[in-house]
Amino acid sequence: MTETAATASQRGVRLPRTERRAQLLAAAQRVFSANGYHAAAMDEIAEQAGVSKPVLYQHFPGKLDLYIALLESHVDELVGRVEGALASTTDNKQRVQAAVGAFFDFVNGDAGAFKMVFESDLRGEPAVQEAVDRATSASVNAITETITADAGLNEEKARLLAVGLVGMSQVSARFWLAHHSTMSREEAVDLTATLAWRGIGAGFPLQQQPPL
Known part of the structure; x- marks a missing residue:
């Protein structure tokens, strides 16, 4: 049929x-x-x-209501992926890897989804811009909370690092999608996560070791 x-x-x-x-x-x-x-x-x-x-x-x-509802569902998916990645382990190096991987998996999933979130041509619409901003802000908030708790930094410094990690992951994932003919998702995530970890993990080590 x-x-x-x-x-x-x-x-x-x-x-x-x-x-x-x-x-x-x-x-x-x-x-x-x-x-x-x-x-x-x-x-x-x-x-x-x-x-x-x-x-x-x-x-x-109306069509805009439908578009916004769809956009919100994609934002919820991305934020859920990031939060799930952070909650998947207590090892911070693995957390960075998982968080970076969450962005790559989202971008590598439904192309229409990531384009709506990261490349929407309706950002002049306040409701659309609000949803697009939430994709970044909610991800940053989740990472900030983790860095603040584990690295002993104040909220302002932790948020700056979180913004850097989110921005790096978004841009790297989108670049990889456009040029990934010879590079696997795993290799791309490893490269990006290694860069992030050497900055966050080496510069701001875990303050309290988790109990055995």
């Missing part, structure tokens, strides 16, 4: 609200990725999702 036929066969099927919302967001991702925001049409998104336009508008009053 073709995708069009498959989605068409879903019309009239009543889904729980959360499932329907996820279905609509997935359809919107495909359309926004293929056409960009300005050329994307709600008609096409409804068609991709296999629903009528009134159903689509019940969940999202």
